[in-house]
Amino acid sequence: MDFLKDVFTNPINVGLLAMCGYVIYKIFKSRSQDDPGPPPEPELPPMKKKDFTLEQLREFDGMREDGRILIAVNGKIFDVTKGKKFYGIGAPYGVFAGKDASRGLATFSLNEESIKDVYDDLSDLNKMQMNSVREWEEQFNDKYPFVGRLLKPGQEPRDYSDTEDESIEKPKLE
Ligand code: HEM
Structure with missing residues (x-):
């Protein structure tokens, strides 16, 4: 008691x-x-590998016609469209759709304040929080296709054109 x-x-x-x-x-x-429910929607074709700025990422919040949803975790962007029940409109983690979810996941918070409008370098997070965000990154890496990297301000996107989509190795966890 x-x-x-x-x-x-x-x-x-x-x-x-x-x-x-x-x-x-x-x-x-x-x-x-x-x-x-209705029959499951056909899966979207895999996305071409591409790096995104925070602004470019925002477009993929599930509101586009194709409904594609991307989420950044620790600098990597994942296509979480198949997890629509988690990240779609009105879903429990919909706040992360089209966003960098790193801080929210690291601090176990679904508050809008944990999603910054500008690039978030996470430098104020402590060891435990950084470990947590790496574990989340690992989970996303296992479950969802890797699409590209989240660009820091001024950073140039990589050229993925000479890499076959299927043959690209998933990024190693640092
Ligand atoms: C404290 C109350 C919470 C409960 C009871 C809870 C419960 C759950 C459950 C049951 C699942 C698995 C659902 C399934 O596989 O069908 C899940 C997944 C998940 N939860 Fe939570 N959760 C909580 C809080 C949070 C918070 C605060 C966050 C984020 C900061 C979070 C982020 C996630 C994510 C990212 C997934 C994985 C979704 C995926 O597989 O893509 N959860 N949660």
Whole structure:
């Protein structure tokens, strides 16, 4: 009972519980909406490898006609369109669509403040948060196609034209 009292009298815990409740609600809501859902949409053709500025990334928030959704994690951009139930409009992690999700993932936050309008070099994050963002990067790398890199201001995009899409190795985790 003391444990429950501790949980409910600490505003941080109450906030975290509320956020979990919200995420669980969103996940279950999107599942029940899918069930019995329409037939799955055909998968989009793979995207040509390309580096993106933050502004270019913004376009891929799922609102384009093709519905493509890209997300940057630790400088790498992934095509998360097949995870629409997570990142689509109204989905629990939709706030990350077309954005650099690194800070939000590192700090376990879905607040808009964790998504910067300008390039975020993450230099103020501590070791634990950086480890966390690398773990997320690994998860995204395993699950979603790698599309390119997030360009720092002034950085030139790479030329991927001489690399066969299928033969490109996924970037090594640094
Ligand atoms: C604290 C309450 C939370 C609960 C209960 C929760 C629950 C879950 C569950 C059950 C999944 C797996 C869903 C599935 O595979 O069908 C999931 C995935 C995920 N969660 Fe959460 N989550 C919470 C908070 C957060 C927060 C705060 C963030 C981000 C800062 C986050 C980011 C993610 C991401 C990125 C995925 C992976 C989606 C993918 O596979 O693409 N979660 N979460």
